[in-house]
Amino acid sequence: MSLAVIRSRALAGLQAPEVTVEVHLANGLPSFTLVGLADTEVKEARERVRAALLNSGLTFPHNKRITVNLAPADLPKESGRFDLPIALGILVASGQLPPERVADHEFAGELSLAGDLRPVRGALAMSLALHRQGAAHAMVLPWASAEEAALVEPARVYGARHLLDVVQALLGENSSSSSINGDGAPGPHGERRQGWQRVRPPAAGGAAPPCPDLRDVKGQSLAKRALEVAAAGGHSVLMVGPPGSGKSMLAQRFAGLLPPLSTDAALESAALLSLAGGFEPARWRQRVFRSPHHSASSVALVGGGSPPRPGEISLAHHGVLFLDELPEWSRAALEALREPLESGRITISRAARQSEFPAQFQFIAAMNPCPCGWYGSTQRSCRCSPDVVARYQGRLSGPLLDRLDLHVEVGALSPAELRATPDGEPSAAVAQRVSAALERQQRRQGVANAQLDSAGVDRHCALGASTADFLCAAAERLGWSARSYHRVLKLARTVADLAGADTIERAQLAEAIQLRRGLVAG
Structure with missing residues (x-):
C-alpha cells in the first residue's frame, strides 16, 4: 500500500x-x-x-x-x-x-x-x-x-x-x-x-550508594533537631551560620531522614528526570537531591525554554532542593520560588503554549550571616559594618523569608569541641521517628502538616486558651505576619506528632517558636 x-x-x-x-x-x-x-x-x-x-x-x-x-x-x-x-x-x-x-x-x-x-x-x-x-x-x-x-x-x-x-x-x-x-x-x-x-521492570531498587549518615556531623544538636522536625512535617529550612559550621553537611544528609517513596511518587519523580534526560534506573525509588550552583538563572531554577522544560524545582519533585549561599543568588531566581513554595506546582506560560510541572520539594537553604561570614561568631571577629550586614541579609526579601518555616542558627564549633564531641545519632534512628510522625499525619488528615490549608490548621492545630495567648504574645513581639502565625502552628503540630501527643502543649509550641526566630540581627 x-x-x-x-x-x-x-x-x-x-x-x-x-x-x-x-x-x-x-x-x-x-x-x-x-x-x-x-x-x-x-x-x-x-x-x-x-x-x-x-x-x-x-x-x-x-x-x-x-x-x-x-x-x-x-x-x-x-x-x-x-x-x-x-x-x-x-x-x-x-x-x-x-x-x-x-x-x-x-x-x-x-x-x-x-x-x-x-x-x-x-x-x-x-x-x-x-x-x-x-x-x-x-x-x-x-x-x-x-x-x-x-x-x-x-x-x-x-x-x-x-x-x-x-x-x-x-x-x-x-x-x-x-x-x-x-x-x-x-x-x-x-x-x-x-x-x-x-524489557521487565527491576525486581528491587538499584545498588546506588546510600545517603550520607547524620552521625558524621559533630555537635549541632539544634540544627539536627530542626532537620528532624522539617522532615517529619514537610517543612522548609533556612540555616544561618559561619563558614565551615556544617550547613552543607547537614543538608546533604537530609534526604536520608525521609521515608521511601511510594510507587506513584517514584514514577512522577522519575518521569520528570526522564524529561530532562537525567534519570538513572539504578536510582529508582530513591529521593532526589538537587543542589544547583548559585549562578543558575531563574529559568534554570523554575523551568522554561521553548518547548518548556522542567527546572530544578520540578526535578526535585518529592525530593530535596538545596540552595547554598542563598544571598548570592539573583533576586529574580529567588523571588520565582514564592509561588511554588506555596502551591507545589509551577506553570510556565509562553506566547505559543503553556506547561505545568509539579514541584512538591523540600526546600533547604543555607547562608552566611554577613559577607565575611563571621558576624556573631565567638571564634573570629567580623569585619563588616552594621550597614553591610543589613544590606547583605536584605538581599532576601521579606515575602521569601516568610515562606520558610524554620530559621535555624548553626554555630561554629572550636577544634576542642570537635575533638571531644562524640558521634551523634544515626540517620536510621531519626528516620524511624520521622516515619512514625508522617504516618500519624496521614491517618489524621491525609497530608503532611506543611500542606495543611487554613481549615486544616483550625481543625488539627487547635490550642488551649493559655497556649493561644502565649502564641499571640510571641507573634506580636516578633512582628509575624498571618502566614508566619499559621506556619508556627504547623511546626508545633509536627513537634507534637514527633512526641506522639494528640494536642499541642505549651512546651511544643515554645520549641516551634524557637525554631523560627529569624536571621541573626544585623
Whole structure:
C-alpha cells in the first residue's frame, strides 16, 4: 500500500500526547516532505532515515514523492524521537513490512546513520501516559529508553538496539529465528539479528550508594533537631551560620531522614528526570537531591525554554532542593520560588503554549550571616559594618523569608569541641521517628502538616486558651505576619506528632517558636 499509519508520542510538559505518523508515497518528482509543526530536529530526520535505511540493507524509495504528516498538526514536535516511526512508515508504505504488524504498537527512537537506535528523552513519561489512558498498545523503544519505560507496570515495553531488530520482529511470527536477510542470515554488520526483546521492570531498587549518615556531623544538636522536625512535617529550612559550621553537611544528609517513596511518587519523580534526560534506573525509588550552583538563572531554577522544560524545582519533585549561599543568588531566581513554595506546582506560560510541572520539594537553604561570614561568631571577629550586614541579609526579601518555616542558627564549633564531641545519632534512628510522625499525619488528615490549608490548621492545630495567648504574645513581639502565625502552628503540630501527643502543649509550641526566630540581627 502507498499509505502507512504509525503511532508515536510527543512531549508537552509532563504529558505525552499521542502522535500519528502518516507516510504517503506517490508518483511524481522525487521529494521528501515533512509537515505537522515539526521542529528543526524533526525535519533533519529526512537525512537520518534515508541513510539508516540504506546502510541497513533496506530499500529507500528514491523514485517516489514521500510525504510525512505528524498529526495533530497544531501540536509542536521536537527531538529525534520520530526517526524510527518515520522509517517504519516508509517501509510499510513501500510494501516492505505488513501494515497489520505495526497496528498494535507505538514506536519512538532516534536513528544513527548506520541504523542504530539512540535513546530519547521522556520515555518514562510516554509509558506513564499510555498506562493512564488505558491503551493496550505495546511500546518499542531504544534499549536504554525501554529500561525506563518498563518501570510503569503493567506496560508492555520492548527494547531494540538497531533498526533491523525492529524490522525482523515485525516480519516474522518467531522473532528469534526470522531475519530480514534470510533465515538466521547475518545482517550487514555481521551479527545475527534476534529482534526486539521484552524489557521487565527491576525486581528491587538499584545498588546506588546510600545517603550520607547524620552521625558524621559533630555537635549541632539544634540544627539536627530542626532537620528532624522539617522532615517529619514537610517543612522548609533556612540555616544561618559561619563558614565551615556544617550547613552543607547537614543538608546533604537530609534526604536520608525521609521515608521511601511510594510507587506513584517514584514514577512522577522519575518521569520528570526522564524529561530532562537525567534519570538513572539504578536510582529508582530513591529521593532526589538537587543542589544547583548559585549562578543558575531563574529559568534554570523554575523551568522554561521553548518547548518548556522542567527546572530544578520540578526535578526535585518529592525530593530535596538545596540552595547554598542563598544571598548570592539573583533576586529574580529567588523571588520565582514564592509561588511554588506555596502551591507545589509551577506553570510556565509562553506566547505559543503553556506547561505545568509539579514541584512538591523540600526546600533547604543555607547562608552566611554577613559577607565575611563571621558576624556573631565567638571564634573570629567580623569585619563588616552594621550597614553591610543589613544590606547583605536584605538581599532576601521579606515575602521569601516568610515562606520558610524554620530559621535555624548553626554555630561554629572550636577544634576542642570537635575533638571531644562524640558521634551523634544515626540517620536510621531519626528516620524511624520521622516515619512514625508522617504516618500519624496521614491517618489524621491525609497530608503532611506543611500542606495543611487554613481549615486544616483550625481543625488539627487547635490550642488551649493559655497556649493561644502565649502564641499571640510571641507573634506580636516578633512582628509575624498571618502566614508566619499559621506556619508556627504547623511546626508545633509536627513537634507534637514527633512526641506522639494528640494536642499541642505549651512546651511544643515554645520549641516551634524557637525554631523560627529569624536571621541573626544585623
